[in-house]
Amino acid sequence: MLFFSFFKTLTNQTVTIELKNDIRIRGILKSVDQYLNIKLDDVEVLELVKYPHLSAVKNMFIRGSVVRYVILPRSEVDVGLLEDATRREAANQAGKAR
Amino acid sequence: MSFFGFNTTLPRDRDHPPSGSRGFFENPDPFAEVAAQALDDDDAIDFEDTYDGLGDQLDDDQDAFNDDTFGGGGADGGKVGRDFDFFGKTAQVSDAIGEEQVRFALQNPQTARVAPQVSNQPAAEPPAKRSGYEKYSDPDFIPDLQAKSSVWGIPQKKPEPSISLPQSRKMMSLEEVEAQMRNQGVHPSHSMPPQIQDSSYLRHPQDLPTLPDGFPNLPPELLRAQFERGGLPPHMAPPPPGIPELYAGGPGPAPPGLPLHMIQNNVPPQNIPLSGPRHAGPPPGQRNQHQQQQMVPPPSSRAGNNGLPIITNPQQIMQLTEDQRSAYLVEDAKRAKRNHKIFLLSRGNGLMTPQDKNFITRIQLQQLVAAAGNVADSDPEAVLAEDFYYQVYSQIRGAPRQHPHQPLGHFAQTYLLQTGARFGGHGNRRAFQNADNHMQRMQQQVQRAVEAAKAKPKNKQLIIEGSLGKISFSNAKAPKPMLNLKRPDSSEGTRPKKIQSDLSISDRKSILTNIEHVYSTLMSMEDMERTMPPPPEDGDADAIQEHLEWRQKVHSLNQQLWKALKVMEPIGKKAIPRIFRHIDQEQRVTILTMIVVNLDSLDVVRLAQPSGPNDAQLPVAVREAIDLFSLAVMPSLLGYVNEAPFNIIIGLLGLVIAQTQVVSVARTKTGLGILTMLLSRAEIVKEAGQASERDWQQWVEKFNDLFDMLEPGLADIFPGSINSGDDMYVWQFLAAVGIGASPEQQQRLVIAVKDRVMETVGYSKTLPADMASQRLGNVNLFMRAIGLDVELLG
Numbered sequence: 101m102l103f104f105s106f107f108k109t110l111t112n113q114t115v116t117i118e119l120k121n122d123i124r125i126r127g128i129l130k131s132v133d134q135y136l137n138i139k140l141d142d143v144e145v146l147e148l149v150k151y152p153h154l155s156a157v158k159n160m161f162i163r164g165s166v167v168r169y170v171i172l173p174r175s176e177v178d179v180g181l182l183e184d185a186t187r188r189e190a191a192n193q194a195g196k197a198r
Numbered sequence: 199m200s201f202f203g204f205n206t207t208l209p210r211d212r213d214h215p216p217s218g219s220r221g222f223f224e225n226p227d228p229f230a231e232v233a234a235q236a237l238d239d240d241d242a243i244d245f246e247d248t249y250d251g252l253g254d255q256l257d258d259d260q261d262a263f264n265d266d267t268f269g270g271g272g273a274d275g276g277k278v279g280r281d282f283d284f285f286g287k288t289a290q291v292s293d294a295i296g297e298e299q300v301r302f303a304l305q306n307p308q309t310a311r312v313a314p315q316v317s318n319q320p321a322a323e324p325p326a327k328r329s330g331y332e333k334y335s336d337p338d339f340i341p342d343l344q345a346k347s348s349v350w351g352i353p354q355k356k357p358e359p360s361i362s363l364p365q366s367r368k369m370m371s372l373e374e375v376e377a378q379m380r381n382q383g384v385h386p387s388h389s390m391p392p393q394i395q396d397s398s399y400l401r402h403p404q405d406l407p408t409l410p411d412g413f414p415n416l417p418p419e420l421l422r423a424q425f426e427r428g429g430l431p432p433h434m435a436p437p438p439p440g441i442p443e444l445y446a447g448g449p450g451p452a453p454p455g456l457p458l459h460m461i462q463n464n465v466p467p468q469n470i471p472l473s474g475p476r477h478a479g480p481p482p483g484q485r486n487q488h489q490q491q492q493m494v495p496p497p498s499s500r501a502g503n504n505g506l507p508i509i510t511n512p513q514q515i516m517q518l519t520e521d522q523r524s525a526y527l528v529e530d531a532k533r534a535k536r537n538h539k540i541f542l543l544s545r546g547n548g549l550m551t552p553q554d555k556n557f558i559t560r561i562q563l564q565q566l567v568a569a570a571g572n573v574a575d576s577d578p579e580a581v582l583a584e585d586f587y588y589q590v591y592s593q594i595r596g597a598p599r600q601h602p603h604q605p606l607g608h609f610a611q612t613y614l615l616q617t618g619a620r621f622g623g624h625g626n627r628r629a630f631q632n633a634d635n636h637m638q639r640m641q642q643q644v645q646r647a648v649e650a651a652k653a654k655p656k657n658k659q660l661i662i663e664g665s666l667g668k669i670s671f672s673n674a675k676a677p678k679p680m681l682n683l684k685r686p687d688s689s690e691g692t693r694p695k696k697i698q699s700d701l702s703i704s705d706r707k708s709i710l711t712n713i714e715h716v717y718s719t720l721m722s723m724e725d726m727e728r729t730m731p732p733p734p735e736d737g738d739a740d741a742i743q744e745h746l747e748w749r750q751k752v753h754s755l756n757q758q759l760w761k762a763l764k765v766m767e768p769i770g771k772k773a774i775p776r777i778f779r780h781i782d783q784e785q786r787v788t789i790l791t792m793i794v795v796n797l798d799s800l801d802v803v804r805l806a807q808p809s810g811p812n813d814a815q816l817p818v819a820v821r822e823a824i825d826l827f828s829l830a831v832m833p834s835l836l837g838y839v840n841e842a843p844f845n846i847i848i849g850l851l852g853l854v855i856a857q858t859q860v861v862s863v864a865r866t867k868t869g870l871g872i873l874t875m876l877l878s879r880a881e882i883v884k885e886a887g888q889a890s891e892r893d894w895q896q897w898v899e900k901f902n903d904l905f906d907m908l909e910p911g912l913a914d915i916f917p918g919s920i921n922s923g924d925d926m927y928v929w930q931f932l933a934a935v936g937i938g939a940s941p942e943q944q945q946r947l948v949i950a951v952k953d954r955v956m957e958t959v960g961y962s963k964t965l966p967a968d969m970a971s972q973r974l975g976n977v978n979l980f981m982r983a984i985g986l987d988v989e990l991l992g
Contacts, residue, residue: 105588178591185587187717192583 102189106182107132107170116146116171117162123151125160136164791853824867832871839875844883844893851876851900855907870931877901877934884938905935905943909950929976936983944984955981 107129116126117138124147127140139161145154518526550558582589839847854873862869880897932951936944948955958977962970 101584102587105585108585108588109591178594181590181594182587184717184721185590187714187721188583188586191718 101134102185103136104132104134105185107136107138110172110176113173113176115140115173116169117167118169118171119162119166120168121166123154125154125162127159130159133164136167138162138164138167138170791850827868832875835872836875839879840882842879844880844890844897847876847879847883848893848896848900851880851897851904855900855903867927870927873904874927874931874934877931877938881934881937901938902943905939905946908935909946926976926979929980932980933983936980939984948984951980 110129111131113129114126115129116124117140118124123145125140125143125145127143130139130141132138139159141159143154143157143160145151145157148155854876880901884894932947936947939947955977958973962973965973
């Protein structure tokens with residue numbers, strides 16, 4: 101749940117999402133669920149010339165499995181906390197495996 | 199010889215033997231054979247035999263009315279009639295059909311009542327579900343597509359014999375025809391009977407003055423006879439006033455061409471089943487109301503809703519003005535839409551009993567609990583474990599919180615309560631008991647489900663015997679694992695680690711492992727801190743006990759941390775501030791000592807040695823490390839040093855002098871920082887007068903040693919060239935040295951750095967004002983410390 105937990109903190113931030121088909125979309129992250137499906141608002145497609153069919157899209161729901169990258173605003177990430185959260189997650193996983 | 203085995207001999211040849219063989223073409227007439235056979239059988243088709251002689255019966259004298267019958271005036275060719283009103287003609291016929299049906303209904307009430315149900319819908323379907331759209335579910339149904347003569351603007355005509363064709367037989371231009379039609383269109387026919395029957399007519403059947411339009415020929419005697427025979431049949435409830443009895447009263451077959459909502463009116467309201475409290479469709483009251491709206495227009499509004507007359511027959515539409523008609527059509531469309539909606543909503547009405555619904559609800563609740571999995575019974579701790587980053591982040595940054603601490607079990611409970619409230623509405627005692635029972639069972643079920651979820655075995659897959667694959671349980675909290683990694687057993691997992699740490703302590707991996715150890719210990723300590731019980735109050739033995747236990751735990755963790763820290767080994771820089779919070783003074787001194795002793799070998803010192811006089815730029819990684827060190831470690835150290843007793847400072851300074859290459863240390867930012875820290879602390883202690891004479895003597899000794907060691911290299915402690923700009927910490931250090939130095943030492947200091955001072959002052963004159971003042975301020979830091987000022991230098 102680490103990623104879910106992490107992405108939840110990024111709601112209402114502008115993120116750029118790169119899909120596995122190379123389309124990159126910038127928009128405001130509205131919500132994320134545990135499958136890392138993503139809802140974007142005020143969508144703007146980078147390299148719109150290549151994807152004119154997306155020019156009228158204003159918001160979208162992206163299935164988590166098609167996302168390649170999520171490019172985050174650096175200032176919104178608490179690195180130290182994230183490190184700790186990662187440690188906790190690792191500990192949890194280890195605990196569950198046992 | 200015959201190609202196909204036919205008898206190829208011609209009849210005329212039959213008597214004679216074949217004279218020669220010509221193959222297939224022996225016979226010059228291929229069809230002659232047929233005729234021959236027919237002749238042979240003597241039943242050849244004779245025209246005279248087959249003709250029935252109907253033509254003989256034609257009477258040419260009676261062709262006189264052909265034109266009238268077929269509408270064609272063959273003789274003069276131009277007699278185009280204007281009676282395009284096909285509908286009007288059809289409508290006359292349909293009127294007759296309607297009459298027949300009504301008469302039939304009156305005479306055979308039983309069959310009439312049963313018939314529509316059979317024809318319209320399956321008998322099993324309760325009549326309440328009628329919406330007027332039933333017909334459309336039949337794929338073969340073709341709605342009654344009646345053209346309206348109003349389209350042509352021709353008013354309804356009295357039925358007239360077809361013989362009396364329009365008088366005008368002369369050719370008319372299209373414009374003329376249109377004009378004529380328009381003229382007729384605006385003058386509605388006054389010959390029509392009033393559309394609305396007086397409500398009293400039912401009670402006085404003897405003076406049935408008029409009938410609704412479309413039934414002009416229904417003999418009044420017929421109706422009267424019905425009434426006199428004992429009123430209407432019992433199943434035909436007297437219709438509400440204002441509606442012509444023939445249409446609204448009985449459930450007889452609806453006359454063709456009626457708007458669909460009229461058909462729906464045939465549904466008696468009492469047939470609506472009283473469904474349960476969770477009726478999916480509109481509440482019965484509303485529904486009744488809706489029907490009444492359609493069925494019973496208040497007598498005052500005889501002109502209809504919104505000034506519209508009540509339409510009981512499609513032909514009436516034709517008599518309305520354009521506005522009324524369009525308004526009526528809009529109304530009709532609205533009604534149809536609404537009916538359709540109601541129909542859609544009520545499609546499943548009555549399919550489920552309340553018990554069924556309860557059953558479903560229980561299943562849903564169970565799934566809810568199962569989906570929540572182990573979290574259902576979770577406390578905030580578990581939530582924190584699952585969702586640590588989000589929880590802490592939102593606490594730190596005040597992000598919007600979406601019930602983070604509300605576990606799902608809570609939700610299920612509220613849901614249960616709601617359901618209970620709904621069931622409480624039952625007035626019926628028995629129903630109430632039932633509901634109560636359901637509630638109990640549901641609660642038990644949920645409890646059981648929760649327990650089952652708790653006790654759920656860890657295996658996430660189920661292999662049913664004989665099945666080809668595995669069935670994996672997954673839910674929202676624990677999605678189906680895509681990778682199934684086999685983890686080594688815990689005993690196996692730890693062994694290599696141990697061996698490694700035994701092999702070499704200082705290799706990178708084990709260092710990192712150690713650091714991770716430190717962190718995990720730290721985190722558990724922080725957890726302990728979070729769960730710290732409130733300070734015990736007097737006489738509260740339990741609380742005291744609890745507190746003691748907590749302290750013990752903290753202490754053991756502290757020991758663990760200390761061990762994990764392995765003071766003699768390099769540790770992570772970032773951990774320092776967090777560690778410092780949890781360790782006591784002694785331990786801090788040890789750490790500080792370790793840092794000072796190993797100052798040489800610290801990467802921030804070792805790697806930060808400038809390799810050449812003009813090589814100002816250190817590698818990026820080193821600069822980052824230095825920044826990190828000064829951000830993370832220095833404040834902690836400073837915080838400690840500022841409280842440390844004087845003797846510790848002296849000891850530390852001694853260590854620096856004794857253990858490290860002071861000159862090289864002084865050439866790094868970190869080293870200078872630590873030295874500055876120690877020197878300034880000593881100065882503060884001296885100012886405060888806390889230092890004893892003996893301590894001070896010791897300090898001065900050490901200081902002199904330090905100064906002597908530093909002096910030759912003082913010019914080299916500046917980083918890079920003069921324009922690099924980042925030399926504030928050097929001036930700070932020099933200031934710290936200058937304060938503590940004797941006048942003679944100060945002089946030597948000034949001589950050593952004089953060049954740099956002059957250079958900086960000169961350089962600052964070429965800079966913009968703010969940067970210049972900043973640089974001069976840095977220099978002044980030092981100058982003031984020795985009682986001078988940059989201003990004096992001119």
